[in-house]
Amino acid sequence: MNTQSILLVEDNPDDIALMLHALSDNQIANPVVVVEDGEQALQTLFGAAGQAERGVPALILLDLNLPKRNGLEVLRELRNHPNTRLVPVVILTSSLEPSDRLNAYQAGANSYLRKPVDFDEFVHVAQQVGSYWLRLNQPAVDN
Secondary structure (H helix, E strand, O other): OOOOOEEEEOOOHHHHHHHHHHHHHOOOOOOEEEEOOHHHHHHHHHOOOOOOOOOOOOEEEEOOOOOOOOHHHHHHHHHHOOOOOOOOEEEEEOOOOHHHHHHHHHHOOOEEEEOOOOHHHHHHHHHHHHHHHHHHOOOOOOO
16 A cells, blocks of 8 residues: 555645545545645645655645646646656546646646535545555556
């Protein structure tokens, strides 16, 4: 089982609480690092000097509509950096815009999921995401 962290990049406090609860309910024990804007996400990953500050996360859950730097900008930075180029990034957003989905995949997203509004459905999605990306998926490289 993967014990690396999950980076949750989300600015909505209700969605943060819901995701943390859903991950816990599904016995996903990976530590979760929460950041609330795109700039903070990049600082957490790369620090001021552009070098990895913490270990590379096993999974990044990334909202698109973020303050300071939006999710697509963050995703492009992740894909351009050698330490995060291969980290799975799941876009978790409320947007159903086809252009958002296309842009996310073109920028290197591994998956694009719409945030469920219903609590039980949200828990189910979190369970599926955690099970697949943290238990079943074989990462490109071992960290």
